[in-house]
Amino acid sequence: MAGQLKAVYFLMSSVYLTATLFVLTADNRRYFAANPTPGTSDEVSRRSAHRVLLSGESGGTRMRSLDDDMLLPYSSYDQWPRSNLSHVRDCQPVIFGDTTHETFPGHENSSVTSSSTTRYFVTKLADFRGNVKDAYGHYTVINNPLKTFSVVEPGGPNGCIDRRRSTVVKTSKVRGCRAAVNAGFFDSETGACLGNVVADGRRVQDSGGIQNVNFGIRKDGTIVVGYLSELDVLQEDNPFVQLVTGVIWLVRNGTVYVNESKTTECPDVQETGTLDRFVDVISGRSAVGHDEEGRVVLVHIEGQTGSRGVNLWEFADYLQRLGLVNAINLDGGGSATLVMDGTVANYPSDHCADNPAWRCARAVSTVLCVHDPDCEPANCTGHGDCVDGQCQCQGRWSGAGCEELDCGGCGLHGNCTEAGCVCEDGWVGVACEEPDCHPSNCSGHGSCVMGECQCQENSNSSWDGPACDVLQCGPNNCSSHGSCMVDGCVCDAGWVGADCELSCPLGLFGPSCAVPCTCENGATCDPQTGACTCLPGWTGRACDHVCPYGTFGAECSHRCECADSCSCDRETGDCNVTLNQTLPADLYSASHCIATGVIEKQVSKIRQEMEDLLRNPWFIASVICSSLLFISLVVNIILLCYHCSCSCTSRPIKYSHLPMHDLPFDRFQDELEVEKTSSHNHDSRI
Secondary structure, three states: OHHHHHHHHHHHHHHHHHHHHHHHHHHHHHHHHHOOOOOOOHHHHHHHHOOOOOEOOEOOEOOOEOOOOOOOOOOOHHHOOOOOHHHHHHHOOHHHOOOOEEEEEOOOOOOOOOOEEEEEEEEEEEOOOOOEEEEEEEEEEEOOHHHHEEEEOOOOOOOOOOOOOEOHHHHHHHHOOOEEEEOOOEOOOOOOEOOOEEEOOEEEEOOOOOOOOEEEEEOOOEEEEEOOOHHHHOOOOOOEEEEEEOOOEEEEOOEEOHHHHHHHHOOOOOOOHHHHHHHHOOEOEEEEEEOOOOOEEEEEEOOEOOOEOEOHHHHHHHHHHOOOOEEEEOOOHHHOOEEEOOEEOOOOOOEEOOOOOOEEOOOEOOEEEEOOOOOOOOOHHHOEEEEOOEEEEOOOEEOOOOOEEOOOOOOOOEEEEOOEEEEOOOEEOOOOOEEOOOOOOHHHOEEEEOOEEEEOEOOOOEEEOOOOOEEEOOOOHHHHOEEEEOOEEEEOOOEEOOOOOEEOOOOEEOHHHOEEOOOOOOOEEOOOOOOEEOOOOEEOOOOOEEOOOOEEOHHHOEEOOOOOOOOOOOOOOOOOOOOOOOOHHHHHHHHHHHHHHHHHHHHHHHHHHHHHHHOOHHHHHHHHHHHHHHHHHHHHHHHHHHHHHHHHOOOOOOOOOOOHHHOOHHHHHHHHHHHHHHHHHHHHHO
16 A cells, blocks of 8 residues: 555656646746847757756855746735725625634644645646646645744844845745745835734734734634734734734635635725736745644645636635635745745746746745744753753753753752752751751761761771861870870870870880880880989999999989098998099099099188178278279370370471561551550550
């Protein structure tokens, strides 16, 4: 059965391609007949007509179309209908009452893994004269449209604001579309988008008063088709997430609705020529609608205005046969474009601007896009990846949009973060459910259990204290003779034992009592330093010398008190001792001791006499007077030297010789007379 279906599909595809190439070749023959190529012969022109007449955007090169297959519903932008809903109600059949639009629940089935399915078709259609013709195109069914269907502005966001026009290929790549068709109409002079546009929940523009048929999806997934008021478009409690405006409602509630829609959307009932032609002429067409399951359906039919394709009556009849419940007509003619995975899948009817021998896709307005399921929000709040419409959250993030942190509960004493529960001061645990210790890590020597430190115990030591910061070794903690370490007591010099409780044995000293003592003559050594403690009568570093004559006892620190102050027992100081006369060393030591004693007595006597003299007041007075006389003598000598110095250094008087005859006697005589007169006057007064 599968093999038969493949054979049928292959046969239909072959017929479709053959028919398309045949019709395109005929169209181009007519084009070149009316527009001969300058400077070429008829034979060259005929060869040009047999080229592959298809082009689009590929390899980064943009091929611009001539826009020569324009299919306009109205002659100018000013002719678009701007009637209110009362006019719509007046024009529609009575069975619809005051309802100007239809609503239908959108398809929603999480078990469906594919976002859409596209079929190629070739079908037989009969025109109003009964003539049968072939129509071929594409039919795309969209599952879960709330997550997989979008309206996209030309070239991406802000395309309508910037009045951009862009090919369906370029726009589809911006949104990542699996399949895409052209959508709304545009002003051919300014490029402005026409009608209502809502793209992925963003209200781009309203209709500006234009009253044409709309197709949209609200936030809850409801599909809306028909004529809308401004309040309908601006509804906030269940807003539109996708909305686009077309021209002519093709199918309403399963019935062909072309005639009623034409009456409603006609700008002037007395003059319908342009809209009539738009409806009646055969051309390439695009439409969007939905079936009885709430799946959105995109239908595209190949054509060229006046040469091939379908009119809107034939199009509506075919959509009704396909089972569409509601459907509206989108921009057609040279605008009708289908793109599959970034590649043009139909044969555009516009000729290329740079070479009319080729066909180029037109730059259009909005686009209807089929894409992989979207998540809500699309980026999963930045905390996850969108996979088949479901957010796969990272780390501890959870929720439909990865907007919530989940730590499994942090109790009353913690806050959930990406790293886990961050507990308040005084609390620990995975869920911050346990009281903390101080310090929280028990100084690194224990574990905190319900607010209390359980300290570690080692083989020779253990940690103690509320914070496990006191190290204990044994019952006496090294007996104050060592340091407690993790491996046990480290004893001070002179001590040994597990608890440093034992002093070094006799004859040993130092760390671990490992150094032998060097003391002699029965002396003991200090267990810590090894210093010798001599027996009475002995002295020296190693107690290897007897006390000198005249001394005795421990460290030879006592003087003999015998008659000669020398001959006493070195140990006890007893004077009843006999010197060994046979030893010259002893005789020398004894004589030296006696001589030293005599000298010391004389020195002591002289010292005593000096002390007595210093305590005599006459001696003190004599010393003071002598000192004053000496000071006076020194001062006078200094003064005498000073005067002599001054006399010797005085400047000598200089004399000069003047001969008598050079003296000014006249002046001297006058001065003498004056002096005499003055002296006489003085004497008279006396």
